Amino acid sequence: MSHELQFYIDGAWVDPVIPRTLDVIDPATEEAFTKISLGSEADVDRAVAAAKAAFPAFARASKAERLQLLRRVLEVYKSRYDEVAAALSREMGAPQKLAKTSQAGMGTAHLTKMIEALESYEFDRLAGTTLVTREPIGVVGMITPWNWPINQIVCKVAPALAAGCTMVLKPSEVAPINGILFAEVLHEAGVPKGVFNLVNGDGPTVGEAIARHPDVDMVSFTGSTRAGILVAKAAADTVKRVHQELGGKSANIILDDADLRHAVTRGVAGCYGNSGQSCNAPTRMFVPLARHDEALEIAKAAAETFRVGPPDAADTVLGPVVSQVQFDKIQRLIESGIAEGATLVTGGPGRPEGLNRGYYVRPTVFGHVRPEMTIAREEIFGPVLSILSYESEEEAIRLANDTPYGLASYVQSGDLARARRVAARMRSGNVYINYPAWDAGAPFGGYKQSGNGREYAEFGLEEFLEIKGIVGYDAA
The missing domain is CATH 3.40.309.10 (Aldehyde Dehydrogenase; Chain A, domain 2)
Structure with a gap:
């Protein structure tokens, strides 16, 4: 069954609250080859509520359980690899060789590296009598671009799963099909309901609703510097963490x-x-x-x-x-x-x-x-x-x-x-x-107006963690 006109919320494919569609254009022909639904604030509210409800249980999942989940995600992703590559070529115009070896390959690379990073990562450290522990930040809103789509989706979803966060993803409406396929991968891999949610839509509607939502604890955005500024402003009133990878002129x-x-x-x-x-x-x-x-x-x-x-x-x-x-x-x-x-x-x-x-x-x-x-x-x-x-x-x-x-x-x-x-x-x-x-495994991110925070491996994992000091933990 095609899910292009649906959203993935609370472990199920659901219809939008307000029916509204957008053509997805093949850039090689300038013609539409499919449609997606555009979400509304009401859809974001549903998705955030699902993520918030799922957070307490998923945050308590052990490191071993999260590793097992990521390994299943990687296994299922590999089984859908050719479909992802074909979608990337069609929706963003990537030559087939590039789509298969590089674009789709980024998903495999980041999942593999995140598994390696999580295997060796220590969440707890005793400093004198104080326990310094790292905990999942909570509900994460994710807004991703069209230029390396699956790369940026996996760069956010993999470390969020590794950290124990729950999430709401808005992929680019310009190249959205690979995101829908990745949601199918996560469902097949057995990601618990509510942990991952997907709402398609545009930036001014769905993106802004995610950024300013009071129950979203962090927003992770990749895109232009202009759009990143708007996301940061929308997020400011709720004092949430804003993680950005923006433009460049290298x-x-x-x-x-x-x-x-x-x-x-x-x-x-x-x-x-x-x-x-x-x-x-x-x-x-x-x-x-x-x-x-x-x-x-x-x-x-x-x-x-x-x-x-x-x-x-x-x-x-x-x-x-x-x-x-x-x-x-x-x-x-x-x-x-x-x-x-x-x-x-x-x-x-x-x-x-x-x-x-x-x-x-x-x-x-x-x-x-x-x-x-x-x-x-x-x-x-x-x-x-x-x-x-x-x-x-x-x-x-x-x-x-x-x-x-x-x-x-x-x-x-x-x-x-x-x-x-x-x-x-x-x-x-x-x-x-x-x-x-x-x-x-190299930290990826920018100085100045190219953003803040880092992605890839343990550097990406730590962006989704809060640091807590438990003073007097070891009173011996």
Whole structure:
């Protein structure tokens, strides 16, 4: 049975209180392929009530019981893996290979890592005569985005289950089907009723109702900085914990001792991954002034190897961006780069040749970008790279840190000790040296307007815990 027009509340699939639907658009065709129901404040109230009622019992579940539950969730997720990958490709336009190996793979990786983290995690510590214990925070509201959908859902649900929290999830209404499938996974795995609840809907209605609900103890949000500010304001009156992973404008410093061809080529690929729709993408590339034009030639050659096309085509590397809204925003920012005097190296406005339908964007590189230009300041969220220059290492660090964001930074160098020194001065939650492999155990989150709190492994688990000191616990 399809559950696309229902919500998952208190262990059952239920109809919305107020019937209202939304088309889910295939970004490759610009046509609706299904519908979901949009929730209301009344649906949120039902879901929060279920989570609140389930909390006392689930909070008392032992660590062994929660581990057993997470292992069952992982087992069932693996059995539904291909369905999740297919949904991700259809609803967000991810090429099939990316959807299967990376997008859906994030769910497996985070569940596996959370199981490992919970196995070794100590919730209690005796400090003198005081017991310092960590307890589940309570009912958690979760609001997740469309760009890495199952990744962000599992990044929140897995640690919440590990901590003993109950929860209400609002997935992105732009890419909601993978969230519905994950709810089915949790149901099949035997998550107790009321522990996990799902209400689809938009941000101004369901998202805001979750954020300001007096019975929600914490709200965990991933999305734009603009929307994150609204969530924090809505949550403020009830003084709940607000955990946010927001936007980014990540710098990629290529030092003068790096292999320029390798560093620029890999930097282009990093910027373009997931059609540029990653909050930690290295979208500002800093190269030595004396080699700026050489870097542009390398970037141009690299960018022009990226095949843009339908997600189901075998040779597609970049699919469409997710929506008309995103497509229009990217086009506006590309036009601003041209208007403000940046050098258009390759790409530009409009769709790639031969693609007249679908939200396809031309892989674009701008050179001679100045730090004050719009394309160097605003998050574009598309396959658009800005290349800036510097004259000294000191200037590169200063320019890289000159941003309201602080999610990620990248440093390329032939000297690891030098790269480490530069990394230590970057004002961001993550620094990646010489394009390392992704690490599901590294803390993920940002400085400044990129948010607060951390996700992944034990760092994510601790966000869902309260610290209690029981003084006089050991009076011997």
